[in-house]
Amino acid sequence: MRALPGPVANELLRLRSAGLAERHLHLEGAIRPATAVALAARWPSSLFPDGAAFRARRRFEDFRGFLTLYRDVCRLLRSPADYARVARDLTGRLRRERIVDAEVYVSPAVVERIGLDWVDVRDALEAVFAAHERRGGGRLAVLLDSVRQWGPEAAHRVLDLHERHPWSRAVGFGLGGDEAAVPASAFREVYRRLPRLGLAPLVHAGEWAGPESVAQALDALRPVRIAHGIRAAEDPALVRRLARLGTFLDVCLASNAATGAVADPSRHPVRRLLAAGVRVTLSTDDPGLFGTTLLGEYRRLARLGAGVGELRAVAAHARAAALVGGPSRHGSAGGSGRAARTRS
Numbered sequence: 001m002r003a004l005p006g007p008v009a010n011e012l013l014r015l016r017s018a019g020l021a022e023r024h025l026h027l028e029g030a031i032r033p034a035t036a037v038a039l040a041a042r043w044p045s046s047l048f049p050d051g052a053a054f055r056a057r058r059r060f061e062d063f064r065g066f067l068t069l070y071r072d073v074c075r076l077l078r079s080p081a082d083y084a085r086v087a088r089d090l091t092g093r094l095r096r097e098r099i100v101d102a103e104v105y106v107s108p109a110v111v112e113r114i115g116l117d118w119v120d121v122r123d124a125l126e127a128v129f130a131a132h133e134r135r136g137g138g139r140l141a142v143l144l145d146s147v148r149q150w151g152p153e154a155a156h157r158v159l160d161l162h163e164r165h166p167w168s169r170a171v172g173f174g175l176g177g178d179e180a181a182v183p184a185s186a187f188r189e190v191y192r193r194l195p196r197l198g199l200a201p202l203v204h205a206g207e208w209a210g211p212e213s214v215a216q217a218l219d220a221l222r223p224v225r226i227a228h229g230i231r232a233a234e235d236p237a238l239v240r241r242l243a244r245l246g247t248f249l250d251v252c253l254a255s256n257a258a259t260g261a262v263a264d265p266s267r268h269p270v271r272r273l274l275a276a277g278v279r280v281t282l283s284t285d286d287p288g289l290f291g292t293t294l295l296g297e298y299r300r301l302a303r304l305g306a307g308v309g310e311l312r313a314v315a316a317h318a319r320a321a322a323l324v325g326g327p328s329r330h331g332s333a334g335g336s337g338r339a340a341r342t343r344s
């Protein structure tokens, strides 16, 4: 592979030593191959007999192949201790990669679907995350999420759980899963509850569905950050709107290449979005399933031709995109207080 220009390579080293921030990262997707193998060994016919078998599953035919692997990983988790084990994979990775400020999606809806008690799992995760911060690993905040295709009731249930058993580490709420399954407008009432619960509005959109999915999310849910959002690049007016609103797009280059969300990764629209003034951040999405690192994401951006200025801008956006918890900080639903919801 062609070497990167000297100043760009130096900037990557500098960014890493300064400490990176990551905003789009799913807990279950951070599992290490060795953990997947160990958890799978408890079943009579192991899904992942060895690390090579797990890594082979990373070569997806299409998005469905990715979803199947994600589901298989979730099925390995049978207890709060299993969740804690995956959380330790995640915090170990954050330390190794010098990611000093991370916001991690945790899905109470998936926990309950597996048949586990949310509070037990939450307590197991909290112990791992608190230990990570105590040992100087940096800030680790949680983003609660629900699965879009399970509809607004499942999303309300996540908020009910948080209302009944508040988790001070949770600073945002988002929707993942199949973005085309249920329109954003169906979740309007769910998102109206967020300010009172101290959760900033987030959403996955514009990964598989086109720019209209991003526009509908902006109209109905007023997210401060959109996970992916890259299909917005197909609509110049929408790109201008994102830039004007200051909405962050948490973009994941290796993920988009692996799942085929971008047909030709060498023509990924990320630099066009940046050039248009959109606040792009870079993340790994599911580092265990895509075999990527956060610095690897910056390296991918550099290989697309980004210079020192673009790399610095992305790192600055990622820092500015940090969410601040607390009911009073996120403004009111429908308000324009975006600056009040993030640190920027």
Ligand SMILES: [Zn+2]
Pocket: 024, 025, 026, 176, 204, 227, 285
């Ligand atoms: Zn994601």
